[in-house]
Amino acid sequence: MISMTTRKTLSTTFTYVAAIVVAAFFLLPMLWMVSTSLKTPAEIFTTPPHLIPHKIIFTNYVQALTPQFLRYFANSFIVALFTSILSLIFAIFAAYSFSRMRFPGRKLMLIMIIFTQLLPLAVLVISIYRIMHDLNLLDTYIGLIIAYLTFDLPVAIWLLQGFFAAIPRELEEAAEMDGCTGFSAFLRIMLPLAVPGIVATAAYVFFMAWQEFMFALTFMTANTMRTLPVGIMGYIGEHSTNWGLLMAASVLIQIPIFIIFGVLQNKFVAGLTSGGVKG
Numbered sequence: 125m126i127s128m129t130t131r132k133t134l135s136t137t138f139t140y141v142a143a144i145v146v147a148a149f150f151l152l153p154m155l156w157m158v159s160t161s162l163k164t165p166a167e168i169f170t171t172p173p174h175l176i177p178h179k180i181i182f183t184n185y186v187q188a189l190t191p192q193f194l195r196y197f198a199n200s201f202i203v204a205l206f207t208s209i210l211s212l213i214f215a216i217f218a219a220y221s222f223s224r225m226r227f228p229g230r231k232l233m234l235i236m237i238i239f240t241q242l243l244p245l246a247v248l249v250i251s252i253y254r255i256m257h258d259l260n261l262l263d264t265y266i267g268l269i270i271a272y273l274t275f276d277l278p279v280a281i282w283l284l285q286g287f288f289a290a291i292p293r294e295l296e297e298a299a300e301m302d303g304c305t306g307f308s309a310f311l312r313i314m315l316p317l318a319v320p321g322i323v324a325t326a327a328y329v330f331f332m333a334w335q336e337f338m339f340a341l342t343f344m345t346a347n348t349m350r351t352l353p354v355g356i357m358g359y360i361g362e363h364s365t366n367w368g369l370l371m372a373a374s375v376l377i378q379i380p381i382f383i384i385f386g387v388l389q390n391k392f393v394a395g396l397t398s399g400g401v402k403g
Contacts (some may be wrong), residue, residue, distance in 0.1 A: 154378075161185065161371035168367050184372035193373065195348060196355030201380070202265055203340075203351060204333035207272045211280045211329045212322060214273075219284030220310065224293070234285070237278045248274060249342055256343060263346040271339045276329045283328070287321025288314065323388050331381060352377050 155175065160168055161184050163177045222234060252271050253262075261267030291314060299309040315322075337353040344350050356377070359370040 157371045157374055160367055161375050163368060165366075165368060184368040185376070187369055188372040188376060192347075193352075193355065193376075196350055196352045197376075199265075199344070199349060199355075200334055200351040200353075203268050203272065204330050206265070207269050207276060207333040208326045208330045210269065210273060211277050212326055214277055215280035215284050215325065216315075216318075216322065218281045220288050220314065222281070222285045223288035224296075234282075238282055240275070240278045245275060245338055249338060252339075253342055262343055263349045268340060268343050268351075271343055272333050272336065276332055279332075280325050280329055283325045284318070284321055287318050287325075290321075291317050327384060327388055330384065334381065335377075 159175050159177060162180045162182070164179060164181055167178060222230060252274060256262050256267045256271065259267070261270070295313050295317070296306075296309045299313050300306065304312065335353060336351075340351040340354045341357075344354060352373075356370065356373040359366055359373060
């Protein structure tokens, strides 16, 4: 019969092995991407392939950082930033209403909000394209931001609803007994306590908007209005592809994501954890 100590050791070993496998699954492609971006064109196609470059070069990064690439970067940042801001503005009030107020159709509306995430984005492209075309919003930041809100806002509402629901009602009631109005209690009590959840939601929306490809490809057809995921598609040639340049551009796209996650890591993890438990 297996002893308790042996079971604990096996369980710990299995946990570490599983963590290593999952980490390798996600990290190896990224390491290969960085490695390819630092190789010479001849070394990229050597057989057998190797992860560590024999000769490290930064030529691909120099070639990638063109004015056109920086323009794509600015487009992506503007769209992702304002998508995050608008999503938070609408989602905070909607999520608070769902978590604190009881009104007819509340549960049905919550179900419909999460149901929108079951629809493939390809189903929405044609309808939204027609709307943007009629409103003359193609090749504009506003048009793409509105398109992103159609699938980012429901997720933001659903996430923040869980965060607000986890905050005890007694805190608001105590604030109102001390003379605060309902809206004042919301600003002074609820919002500060929900900061981790708000940060986590904002980061999630920003990540989704930053890396989105299908809507950007459809609505931003002008060369100067393309976002990064669509812009680097130009590095893929019809007959040949400059893989070193493509991988260098792909690495540069990831840098803002790692910076944001590194700065907001504590609040991001705290927000994801607190939203899962209702107080």
